[in-house]
Amino acid sequence: MQDITEHLVELIKSASTDLPPDIEQALKEAHQAEDDGSVAQGALQTILENVQMSRETGRPICQDTGTPIFYVWYPEGGSQRKMREQIQAAVRTATERTYLRPNAVEALSGKNSGDNMGVDFPTIHFEEWDQDALKIGLMLKGGGCENVGAQYSIPSPEFPASRDIQGVRKAVLDAAFKAQGLGCAPGILGVGIGGDRATSMIKAKEQLFRPLGDSNPDPELDAMEKQLHREINTLGVGPMGFGGKTTVFCVKMAQLHRLPASFFVSIAYMCWADRRKTMTIKNDAVAIDAPQA
Amino acid sequence: MFSRDPAGERSTEDTNDMATKLTVPISEEQIRALKVGDQVLLSGIIYTGRDAAHKYMIENFIKGDCPDSEKALYEELKQGLAGSVIYHCGPVVRKRDDGKYEFVAAGPTTSIREEPYQADVIEHFGLRAVIGKGGMRDKTLTGCKEHGAVYLHAIGGAATLIADTCEEVVDVFKLDFGVPEAFWKIRVKDFPCVVTMDSHGESLHAKVQAESEGKLKKLLAG
Incomplete structure (x- = not known):
């Protein structure tokens, strides 16, 4: 199995910094629908500017980069253990590069692990499927x-x-x-x-x-x-x-x-910052996509 | 791709035109002049503080006798917070090669968790405002009225935009709480917020809640 850690870092970066087009379109429509000069419209204005700035500068849309929730669909013969290790390595790297905030806090002590590693953190769901591509969905869900x-x-x-x-x-x-x-x-x-x-x-x-x-x-x-x-x-x-x-x-x-x-x-x-992306890897071709209707 | 118009350029100017500029230290008179719905651009030195910070301030400074080990921070906050602002925020922070920190992403966190503490912190330190999101309830609203403070609502999730209003990370305290929970002393310029709880007992949150409750009842009856 190939090492896809760097691709996973890119997936995390994309999810954290580049809002999917369906959400951005909905934000624009909401902006138009609110009364001119209203506080609601002002909020949407700020949000739309922020979305643009995050994309241009590669910085998190929201500082609460949430629980990283991964869904992995893998072909027959894939190793869950290796994929888990690579996902964890990518999350550590993405945290170092400030695409993610250190967000894993031990429940009772309140101690932050510092690298987003913890018990069931990040969250990973695995499912074997009948296709020969590897597909990984990521959602960043804020608190x-x-x-x-x-x-x-x-x-x-x-x-x-x-x-x-x-x-x-x-x-x-x-x-x-x-x-x-x-x-x-x-x-x-x-x-x-x-x-x-x-x-x-x-x-x-x-x-x-x-x-x-x-x-x-x-x-x-x-x-x-x-x-x-x-x-x-x-x-x-x-x-x-x-x-x-x-x-x-x-x-x-x-x-x-x-x-x-x-x-x-x-x-x-x-939240409005609905950060979810999917990466598909087939042979050597890697594609990161937003959800499409 | 989103292009800057029609949304982009216009509104920054609009906001600047309509907004009240506030610079720390803020006077009670300036605070009393603000009303729910007013837009504010805040400048000056403020502090972040959220769950761990509020619990710490109450336990060590307000209810407890300040231990010797915490006296230096108490003096810092006592001076720094008077006429200033606490921002409910757990930032993403980068340490630069020169050793200084900078804010990468710094939107507001949900304020309601500080409701048990906030009014006491406002009173003890002489805060003029807290910034957060989601609003707060009666105890804080009463505290704002009695001590001349307001609740400023920042735009949740607008983390890059707000980080860019942070010109300098001046210092950090209690970094052992973790990056999100530490006290970050920052200098901001034109930080955009909206007054959603004023010093006259008005709360936009209470109003929206009451109106939406009436509509909910109609939907459920229909």
Whole structure:
């Protein structure tokens, strides 16, 4: 297996410093939609300038470079152990080059490891697939938006909601309201329906890889994604919670099988700085891409 | 590719036209003149401080008797923070070849975690403002009113742009807290923020929350 550490450093740099075009386009549309001279429009203006500066100077869009979450799809015969070592080496190098902030803090002592190495840090998901290319997705998920994620077990005495699409809608609206601007709105909501507490949230986060403009193959979920997008924006929370028209760019949902006893709705909130990129390596050809519809 | 227009050049000028310029040390009178929604360009020497820093200040300086080992930093902060600002920020920092540090990326972090501490820190050190994101609640709002301070909202995620307003990293304290959590003493020029909690008891966050709650209830009833 070839050493792809340097390519991985480039993937990290690209994710941290070069915002994907679908998100940037959505930011521009949001900027146009807000009232001229409003605080909301001013916030989007600053964001758009910052995106441009980060790209031009190769510096992190946001200082909170988040949890590096890697998804690796590898051909038969690939070594997870070697890939893990190379990913860890790339994360260390990227931290030295200030593409990443040292972000791994031991939970109880508060001690920062200094090089982004820690228990399950960075996070890596592996999956073997039937293609002969190696594909690695990377998402940098910051703490502010992670903190406003939510998980509902429905129904409960505290949250009476039906075990159907309307119950899911209620949970998502509640989570979006409670987040206010704290997740660095305008955000993107990934929703996992069903599963157990862990798989449900993993599924929710995976939705954040989807391009903004795609459609859900499930017609019921597709309709609810669009409905929730409209409804959440009527809340008026707006960019940064300053009040305004764009609170979320989209809602992306997926369902999993669940136990008869359980019905989880998990909501992963991604900030406007939706830093996710994919690298594909086939033979010697390396391509780094943003999600495309 | 994003081109500088229509968004780019115009607004920097617009912001400069509309914004109030504040330079540290800031007077109470200047603070009392600010209202929610005002845009501010801040200049002068300020300090970053977030979770570990606030816990440390409360335990060592405000509730505790300052241990001898911490007296030098206490004097530094006592002088430096009077009329100045704490910025809730965990920067990305680069050490240059000449040994000096520089900010690479330095946007705000979520402020609400400092809610239990902030009003006491404002009072004890005579802060005129805190900068962060997401806003704070009643205890801080009351502290701002009583002691003549404001909450300034920086744009979350605008880390490169804000780092460029940092002209100099003057010093760093408590680097053993880790790079994000240390006190970074910085000189900024025209750092852009918005007043979202003023010294008259007004909070944009409380207003947006209340209005959005009404809309949520309608959606759930419909």
